Amino acid sequence: MTPPKQQQQQTVKLEPTPVKVENIPGKKKMLNVSWEGDMNRATCRIRYRNMKQTDSKEAYNFREISRQNYFELTTLQSFTEYAVAIQCIFNGSRFWSEWGREQIGTTEEEAPSKEVDLWRVLEKCQPAGSRQVHLLWKKLKENESLGIIKGYRIKCYTKSNHSVACAKNTTDESVTVLLMGQAYVISVIAHNAAGDSPEAVLRIPSCAEESKDHPRVVILNTSVSNEQMIVEWKTSDSDIHSYVIEWYDVLEIDVYKRSWQYIGNNTTWTFQKGAFQQYKCYNISVYPVYKDEIKAPSSISAYFKQGRPLDGPAAKVENINKNEAIIKWEEIEKGKANGAITNYTIFYRSEGGNEIGKTVNASLLQYQLKSLQSNVKYTAHVMASTIAGGTNGSAIAFYTKRLSPVEIVLIYVFAGLLFLCLLTFTLLWGLKRRKLKKIFWPKIPYPKLPEMSQDNLEKPLKEPQSEENTVIPEVISVLKVDDHDEYQLLKLEDCLGQTKVTTEDALCQHEASGSREAPSLGQHFRSQLLPAPLIQQPPLPKPEESSSEDYQNSSCKDEVKQDQDQTNMKEKTEFNPYLKNTVRTREFLVCETLSVVKKKEKKKQPVLPPACVSGGNGQQYVALDAVVLTEH
Structure with a gap:
């Protein structure tokens, strides 16, 4: 017996239906979804999600339609990809078809909705009055660019007469311009196929203004808490309404790899995780913004996390004396210090003697050893310490001298005087030999009887x-x-x-x-x-008369x-x-x-x-x- 027709329809299940997703020319934030088949006796359900979102049930949006094979999705984001799928069911049936294969569609581009985040690095003014200005800006996010950025247009205006001093087009996020010593206004515009972004403006002070400016941030400190860097400061000017924080690795010489952040009227800033790496020294500067002008900064060096130095300081001995010697060492490189050096400790000992240690401040790079024994061999080394520990440098050996410089000078002076006296006496002896001989060695007569034959x-x-x-x-x-x-x-x-x-x-x-x-x-x-x-x-x-x-x-x-x-x-x-x-x-x-x-x-x-x-x-x-x- 053949079941009735209505019962057969309740048991029919449709096959998955493929869809086609296209943007609508001239219409922003919309997608047209279409599929094939006779849908006069069927009802369909459209599922779509933003591709930037995770693939979960909460990310899906649904639209239900009946007796048609197309639908327009609205209130979407510009220049955003969406994944679209469809399933259908016959009228009176209890079974929906499987979801069809997802198709990707992208909404039409729109002009960027936000200006670029612009920053500058100023070089020192040259005697001729010119200087280089490095311009940096961050790449716009996708929800800000609203399309593919084709490039950037840079213009420089003199503040006095608003004449154009420079104009450049680039696809990079940085550029260097050569300006004179006067004040300038620089604008940067990002553009895509749909239009231009708002204009980002930055004022460059003149060389005279920069030389007269003084830091308005009087106290600047850093600390680390919960794996985050915290910067705190105090200002002396109540009219300041915002700040710019700049940070970079001190070993990085490329100015285009610097980072910066605009913040509001706040004197405490907590950096997001991942902004700093451990064992690296960073230079952190706080620029106050006063009446849309960026003023002189205050800077500090800080470590996110410190460790023991990789290498100890290399030492050498100079001015070795009888009882004294000066030991010198070089400052540890920033890349090998792994932290801020707190102090140096000098260890030295004589051959067979006890070791003696002397600790000095981190600002000193030499120390004079005193009360040493003469003509004795000594060994010494220097240890550099951070808050995480210390590392010893290589040992060096030296011998103290037998005589001090004063004693050596006295010996030379005595020898010179003796030689001068001998030379003088020799000259006088050659000129006045007979006279001197009579004075110093007079002839004294002494009888000597000769032997008679x-x-x-x-x-x-x-x-x-x-x-x-x-x-x-x-x-x-x-x-x-x-x-x-x-x-x-x-x-x-x-x-x-x-x-x-x-x-x-x-x-x-x-x-x-x-x-x-x-x-x-x-x-x-x-x-x-x-x-x-x-x-x-x-x-x-009288003799005798006869004679x-x-x-x-x-x-x-x-x-x-x-x-x-x-x-x-x-x-x-x-x-x-x-x-x-x-x-x-x-x-x-x-x-x-x-x-x-x-x-x-x-x-x-x-x-x-x-x-x-x-x-x-x-x-x-x-x-x-x-x-x-x-x-x-």
């Missing part, structure tokens, strides 16, 4: 005299010293004392050798050379001969300052008492002392070579 000792007298002609001489003479002779005689008493010959023996020897000197000659020399007490001697006893005539004759002959010898000799009376009693002329000594010569002379002539020599007249004297001057 045996022949001279045994040589007999030339004219032996008989006992009858032997006459006691009145004086003992000393030979004259010529002027060119450098030596001087000692006292006659000393000479005779060394030769063990007394004055009486010398007189006796003169008497034995024969008396041929005339009394008048003796009296002549006595009157010239001998002092008055010696001249006035008691009268001599008086011979004695007078011989005396007269000798006196005549002596006068002739004295005339030829040209004697000069000179005295030695070192020997008061020595003279350089022949001196006659008077015997105080006369004795009668023994009538019978010994067979052998007496041997004269080495210092006494018999003269040609039979008169004995002290020879010149018997006395030698020696230097002490």
Whole structure:
């Protein structure tokens, strides 16, 4: 039995129906959805969602239609993709068809609804009055761009007369323009196929204004809480209505990679997560906005999260002294510090000694080690510390010196003075040698008796005299010293004392050798050379009558001969300052008492002392070579 027709329709299930999604030219924020088939006896349901939303039941929107195969979706977002699907059911049936395959459709573009977020980085003004200005802006979001941004138009106007100073088109989100030192107004417009965005305007101050401007943010601090960076500040100007916060990695040299954020009239700002990375140093600046003009900023360096330094400081030792040395080190690079350096600690110790540590402030990069031992080996290293810990640098070794610079200078000065004295004395010695020799090393006479040869000792007298002609001489003479002779005689008493010959023996020897000197000659020399007490001697006893005539004759002959010898000799009376009693002329000594010569002379002539020599007249004297001057 065939079931009735109505019962068959209740059991029929439609196949999934494909759809077609298209935008409507000239109509914004709309999509036209169509499908094929006879839908006069069917009802359809359209499901659509924004592709930016997640694929969940809450993201879907539904529209139900009947007896038609097209539908227009309205109140959509411009230039937005939507995923559309459809399912249908016959009228009177209990079963809906499966959802068809989703089709993607995009709404038509619209002119950007918002201006670009514009920022600038100013270079220093050049002496010529020009400077570079780096313009940066953020890419518009899709719900703001409302289409595909084709490019950006930049224009520069002088604030004084609003004349166009520069105009550029670019597809990038940054540009650099060269401006003069006066004030400018810069505008940036983003455009797509549907139109232009609102104009973003930024004022550039003149060089004169920038030099006179002062920071209006007086206190600026940073802190980290709940994995977020918090910046707090205070201002001195109540007319400020907004701020701009700029931050960037201090190691980043590309100005186009800086980040910024416009905020309202608030003195506390919490950065979103992910804005900062750990172990990196950031420079954070707060710019106050006063009457649509951006004023001078206040800046601070901060770490989001700190750690121990990767490397310790590299140290070296300079100015090593006897008891002191200076250890220097270099500042750790920002990329290896992993945090803000709080202090440095210097560790050093002598060989075999205990280690000593000295902590200094982070602003110091050198330290003077004191109270070191001289000529000792030391090892040292420096540790850099953050709030998370410290890292030691490599160790270095050095030896202290044996002498200090002061001691070395004194040694050199003493050596130089000594050398100067020696040089001066050498020059003076070369120029005034004889005079200096007489001053420092005077000649002191010293008698030295020469050794007589045996022949001279045994040589007999030339004219032996008989006992009858032997006459006691009145004086003992000393030979004259010529002027060119450098030596001087000692006292006659000393000479005779060394030769063990007394004055009486010398007189006796003169008497034995024969008396041929005339009394008048003796009296002549006595009157010239001998002092008055010696001249006035008691009268001599008269000799025997039998020999008086011979004695007078011989005396007269000798006196005549002596006068002739004295005339030829040209004697000069000179005295030695070192020997008061020595003279350089022949001196006659008077015997105080006369004795009668023994009538019978010994067979052998007496041997004269080495210092006494018999003269040609039979008169004995002290020879010149018997006395030698020696230097002490």
